[in-house]
Amino acid sequence: MGTPNISSHPPLLTRLRRHLAQWGTHPDGRKHPAAGTTVTPVPLPPQLRLPLSQHIGAPARPVVQAGDRVLRGQLLAEAQGNISAPIHAPTSGLITGIGEVPIPHPSGLGAPAILLEPDGLDEGVSLTETDPFSLTPAEIARRVAAAGVVGMGGATFPAAVKLSLGRNNPIPTLILNGGECEPYLSCDDRLMQERPGEVVDGALIIARAVGARQILIGVESNKPEAIAALRETARVHPEIRVEAVPSRYPMGSEKQLIAWLTGREVPSEGRSADVGVVVQNVGTAAAIHRAIRFGEPLTRRIVTVAGGAIRTPRNLEVRIGTPVSALIEFCGGFTQPPARLVMGGPMMGLAIHSTDIPVIKGSGGLLALTAAETAQSDAEAACIRCGSCVNACPIGLLPLEMAARIRAGDLAASADIGLKDCIACGTCSFVCPSRIPLVQYFNHAKGELASRERNRMKQAAIRELVEARSARMEREAREKAEAAARRKAERERAKAEAAARAQEEHTA
Amino acid sequence: MLNAIFSLSALGVLFGLILGLAARRFRVDSNGIEAELLDMLPGTNCGQCGYPGCAGAATALANGEAPATCCPPGGKPLAEALAARLGLSLDGAALTESVPMIASVREEICIGCTKCFKACPTDAVIGSVKQIHSVIREACTGCAKCEHICPTGAIEIEPVPVTLQTWVWPRPAVSPPLATQATPVNA
Numbered sequence: 001m002g003t004p005n006i007s008s009h010p011p012l013l014t015r016l017r018r019h020l021a022q023w024g025t026h027p028d029g030r031k032h033p034a035a036g037t038t039v040t041p042v043p044l045p046p047q048l049r050l051p052l053s054q055h056i057g058a059p060a061r062p063v064v065q066a067g068d069r070v071l072r073g074q075l076l077a078e079a080q081g082n083i084s085a086p087i088h089a090p091t092s093g094l095i096t097g098i099g100e101v102p103i104p105h106p107s108g109l110g111a112p113a114i115l116l117e118p119d120g121l122d123e124g125v126s127l128t129e130t131d132p133f134s135l136t137p138a139e140i141a142r143r144v145a146a147a148g149v150v151g152m153g154g155a156t157f158p159a160a161v162k163l164s165l166g167r168n169n170p171i172p173t174l175i176l177n178g179g180e181c182e183p184y185l186s187c188d189d190r191l192m193q194e195r196p197g198e199v200v201d202g203a204l205i206i207a208r209a210v211g212a213r214q215i216l217i218g219v220e221s222n223k224p225e226a227i228a229a230l231r232e233t234a235r236v237h238p239e240i241r242v243e244a245v246p247s248r249y250p251m252g253s254e255k256q257l258i259a260w261l262t263g264r265e266v267p268s269e270g271r272s273a274d275v276g277v278v279v280q281n282v283g284t285a286a287a288i289h290r291a292i293r294f295g296e297p298l299t300r301r302i303v304t305v306a307g308g309a310i311r312t313p314r315n316l317e318v319r320i321g322t323p324v325s326a327l328i329e330f331c332g333g334f335t336q337p338p339a340r341l342v343m344g345g346p347m348m349g350l351a352i353h354s355t356d357i358p359v360i361k362g363s364g365g366l367l368a369l370t371a372a373e374t375a376q377s378d379a380e381a382a383c384i385r386c387g388s389c390v391n392a393c394p395i396g397l398l399p400l401e402m403a404a405r406i407r408a409g410d411l412a413a414s415a416d417i418g419l420k421d422c423i424a425c426g427t428c429s430f431v432c433p434s435r436i437p438l439v440q441y442f443n444h445a446k447g448e449l450a451s452r453e454r455n456r457m458k459q460a461a462i463r464e465l466v467e468a469r470s471a472r473m474e475r476e477a478r479e480k481a482e483a484a485a486r487r488k489a490e491r492e493r494a495k496a497e498a499a500a501r502a503q504e505e506h507t508a
Numbered sequence: 509m510l511n512a513i514f515s516l517s518a519l520g521v522l523f524g525l526i527l528g529l530a531a532r533r534f535r536v537d538s539n540g541i542e543a544e545l546l547d548m549l550p551g552t553n554c555g556q557c558g559y560p561g562c563a564g565a566a567t568a569l570a571n572g573e574a575p576a577t578c579c580p581p582g583g584k585p586l587a588e589a590l591a592a593r594l595g596l597s598l599d600g601a602a603l604t605e606s607v608p609m610i611a612s613v614r615e616e617i618c619i620g621c622t623k624c625f626k627a628c629p630t631d632a633v634i635g636s637v638k639q640i641h642s643v644i645r646e647a648c649t650g651c652a653k654c655e656h657i658c659p660t661g662a663i664e665i666e667p668v669p670v671t672l673q674t675w676v677w678p679r680p681a682v683s684p685p686l687a688t689q690a691t692p693v694n695a
Contacts, residue, residue, distance in 0.1 A: 053672060107675040380680070406679075437680045447676030452585045454674070455608075458646065459550055459582070465630045465647055466551045 014263040021259070023394040024248040025427050027183050027347065029222060034306040034313035035186035039194055041317045042330050044118045047096070048321030050076060050087050051103045051113040054360040055150040056157045057083030062114055066097045072124035073297055076114050079145065085158045085361075086148045088297035090319035093118040102357050104343045106350045113358070116321065127295040132205045137166060140209040140292060147291035148298045148361075152283030153177060153188075153252070154344055156362035159284050165273045166210035174212035175261060176203050178219035178226065178282040179245065179252025182345025185365045187302040188282050190315045192219065192226035195286060196233040202285030203240065205292050210278050215240045216261045217282070222247040249347060250425040254279045256394050268421050283364075303359055305331045308370035309338035318359045324366050325355035338368035346373075347426045381434040389428035389438060395421050399428035403441045411445045419445055541593075542570045548589055549579060552629040554651030556580050569594065581649035583608045608668045609650030615640050618662040624654035 010018075053059035060077035064070060070089040077087040094117045100110040132140065145160035165171060176199065180188040192199055203215050217234070219227050221244040234240040245251050245260055255266045257279065264275040272279050280288075283301065290296040299320050306313040311332030318327060324343070328334065342349045343363050359366075389399035397418045405414040419442060428438040546566040553561035557578040559568050568574035569590060576591040576598060591598045611632070613624075620638040632648040635641030645668075652665050668674070 105672060105675075106677065107670070107672065109670065109672055109675060111672055440677060440680045443677035444679045451674060451676050455583065455585050459586070462630050462647060462649055463551050465632075466553075469629065469631050 010263070017263055018260060023392060023396070023427075024250060024256075025392050025431050026247070027249055027430065029247070030183045030306070031186050031189070031222065034184070034304050034315055035189055037190075037314040039190050039302050039315045039317050042319070042322060042326060044091055044120065044122070044319065045322050045326040046117070047323075048090055048093075048116040048118060048319060049101045049113045049323065049356075049358040050090075050116060050321040051101070051111050051358065051360055052077055052087065053103075053111055054087065054156060054320070054362065055085040056155065057081065057085070059112070060084060060087050062098055064095050064114065066095055068095045069093070069119075070095060070116070072122055073127065073299065074125050075297075076116075079148075079158075083158055083161060085150050086146065086297075087114070087320075088148055088299050089116060090299035090321055091116070091118045092121050092123040102354050104350060104352055104357050104360060104363060108353060113321075129294055130292060132201075132292045133208060135208075135292070137163070137209045137211065140205060143295075144209075144288055144291055147287075147296070149284060149287045149291050150298070150361050151281055152287060152301060152362065152364070153281035154348065154362045154364055156360075159280065159288060162278050162280065163206065163209040165278055166212075169273050169276065171210040171212050171273060171276055171278050172214060173262060173277045174203065174207045174210060174215045175257060175277055175279045176215065176217040176282050176285055177252055177254065177257055177279050178217055178223070178230075179257055180223070181220060181247070181249045181252040182347050182349075182365070183249075184306045184367055185304045185345050186306075187304045187315055187364050189223045189226050190304075191286055191302055192223070192282055193229050196226075196229040198286040198289045199230065199282045200233045200237065200240065201293065202280075202282075202287070202289035204237065205288055206278070206280055206285060207239070212278065213239060217242045218245045218251075218257045218261050219243070220245055220247040220251055249427060249430075250394055250423070253394060253423055253425055255423065268418070298361060301359070301361065301363070303327065303363055304365040305367075306365065307338065307342075307367040308373050309334045309336050309368035311335050320361055321358045323356050323358050324352070327359070327366055328355060328368065334368060336370060339371040340369045340374050342367040342369060347430065348424065380436045383434055383436060386433060388431045388433060392427045392431045394425060394427060395423060397422060399438045399442075402445075403436065403438050406441045406445045411449055414442075414445055415449060419449075422446070542566045545569050545590065545593065548586065548593070550581050550586075550649055550651075552581065552649055552651050554581060554629060554649070554653050556651055580609070581651050609652070609665050610645055610648050610668045611643050611650060611652070611654055611663055611665050613641050613643055614662045614664060615642075617660045619660055621659060623657045623659065624663055627653050627657050629653060 052062065058080040061080050062077045064076050070076065071092045072089055074089045075086055076089050079086045096115045096117050098112060098114050101113045103111045103113065105111070141160045141163040144163055145158065149159040150156040151159060178188055178192055203217065207215050217230055217240065219230065219242065227242055227244055230242045234242055243261060245257065250256055251260065254272055258272055258275065258277050259265050262277060264277070266272055267274055287298050291298065300317055301320065303316050303318045305316060305327050311334065314331060316327060316330065341352050343352050343357070344350060344365055346367060346369070349365065349367070383400055385400060393399055402414040402417055402419055422442045424439055424443055426439040429436070432438060546563055549562040549565060551562050555561065557565045557574065559565040559574065565574060565578060569578070576594060576596050577587045579586055587598060618640045620635060620640060622635065622637055625633045625635050625641055629651065630647050630649060632644050633641050633654060634644060650665055655663050655665055
């Protein structure tokens with residue numbers, strides 16, 4: 001890799017490429033009034049519900065039992081396997097049980113969760129402060145994993161896995177994602193404005209872990225205060241460059257941000273490390289800063305509560321596990337019954353059907369939308385092949401063609417034309433004049449293909465079991481036959497000996 | 509012009525000869541498709557298709573006597589693979605009815621007789637004499653061989669429960685009208 005280019009004037013080719021990149025869409029931002037409010041902590045609810053699966057990968061395994069008293073920061077459930085994350089107690093209190101609760105998931109299914117009744121004392125375990133730059137990269141990754149830090153932008157991929165990428169490929173560039181291109185959400189904006197020191201320090205720690213020499217912080221141009229705050233804080237660090245990127249959805253997508261800032265394209269079905277880049281969300285950087293500097297595990301996050309049906313939209317600092325009803329109550333309740341409750345952003349978030357659902361590590365927003373704000377209009381109409389989706393697709397796929405193949409039941413054909421590269425951003429559905437739920441077709445097809453693959457692997461494993469069983473049966477039958485033959489031979493020999501003895505006696 | 513005609517004809521004759529000779533020389537006597545189909549089937553010989561084991565089903569499939577949907581444990585993916593291999597078209601409606609099944613032991617009435625344990629073709633039941641038996645879900649094909657063997661009726665065959673790991677986004681429900689049926693804009 002060449003020397004990193006830190007000038008503020010990108011090369012001509014990059015500028016040309018940026019000019020030609022016409023993907024994406026411009027949904028109405030609607031960031032205010034929540035974006036103008038300072039982050040306020042929410043009081044402890046009567047019960048915290050901590051789902052064991054708050055991240056991508058294997059669910060965590062509980063290490064506490066009902067009746068245990070735990071302290072803030074204490075380990076409640078440990079990671080299982082390489083891609084997993086532990087869960088810690090957000091406050092001190094009593095474990096009342098481990099049971100199934102509703103969780104934020106598109107299926108509406110419940111999942112096991114640890115139930116914690118806060119005692120109001122909020123006693124913490126003693127934490128040790130460390131100078132991150134005295135630690136080895138591997139030790140940083142280990143501590144981040146132990147603190148349960150996951151991608152805070154919503155993908156909830158365990159952060160430590162990305163920190164270890166530098167071991168295998170050189171990662172000259174770290175990108176911090178402050179795009180926050182989803183409408184309504186302003187939790188990252190507030191974080192960057194109010195705690196730029198945490199973000200910048202987190203960035204330096206991550207850069208040390210992956211071995212990056214250059215740090216780019218990409219922030220959408222609709223957050224000028226955040227850009228100014230970060231630039232002010234990062235002035236003493238020449239390796240950090242804070243870049244304003246255009247406000248366009250989905251600029252906060254990893255691949256789009258990399259392409260915009262570095263001019264490099266992540267290859268099809270590849271990862272950002274393939275082009276020498278690691279991307280972390282600004283919220284993740286702040287969480288890593290706290291985990292490494294102060295040994296504090298991830299037990300709280302900033303959540304934007306907004307939408308037309310919320311009385312006072314604002315940004316809240318919430319303990320993980322707090323039910324969304326407590327957030328709504330803290331924001332003054334509803335002005336009118338919401339048409340839809342959404343967790344996350346309106347483009348990629350998911351509709352929730354109960355206010356008992358807890359805030360988890362990846363929940364950046366809680367939106368109570370009025371009927372006027374939701375697009376619950378007519379049913380889908382026929383595709384008119386206008387090509388709007390093709391122009392809008394940030395990856396450069398052909399959403400209309402993929403959807404046509406999926407509708408015809410030919411999932412493999414849609415995978416052939418790029419289904420696996422779809423990032424499910426929903427831009428195609430947003431721009432479609434026929435209101436075709438394109439992204440749902442793609443989510444369905446991806447899930448169905450994955451389920452077929454699982455089934456195929458199960459069949460292969462079962463075939464092995466059958467073969468092992470028939471081999472065992474054969475062996476057992478053979479051994480039985482051999483044993484029978486041996487016994488028979490023995491019996492005959494005994495009989496012959498007896499006969500011989502009788503003969504001898506007879507002759508004697 | 510003539511050169512082209514001659515050379516292409518010569519090539520045609522030559523390749524025809526090679527193919528003809530190869531067809532005689534490398535002739536396969538056994539019915540290869542049966543072995544191929546047998547390889548695709550689960551191999552548990554559960555008998556739910558009504559044929560004597562998977563080999564019997566493979567023969568029936570090859571002879572066109574059995575439908576591609578004959579194997580319940582294989583489910584939809586297997587039916588599609590078989591149909592693709594045999595060049596059959598699938599009846600979509602018949603497929604959606606068969607959801608993947610799995611056996612489970614009702615622990616309160618299991619007496620630990622080991623009968624199901626011995627009957628299972630995939631060793632998916634674990635247990636021991638006078639110990640409650642249990643089913644390893646990852647190994648069970650739902651072939652139901654154990655269901656009627658159980659003296660207390662403790663085995664139930666039920667649809668595979670949907671978990672967060674196996675849940676799939678449903679297909680969008682509304683199917684759009686065809687383009688030809690759409691209302692003309694200037695009507």
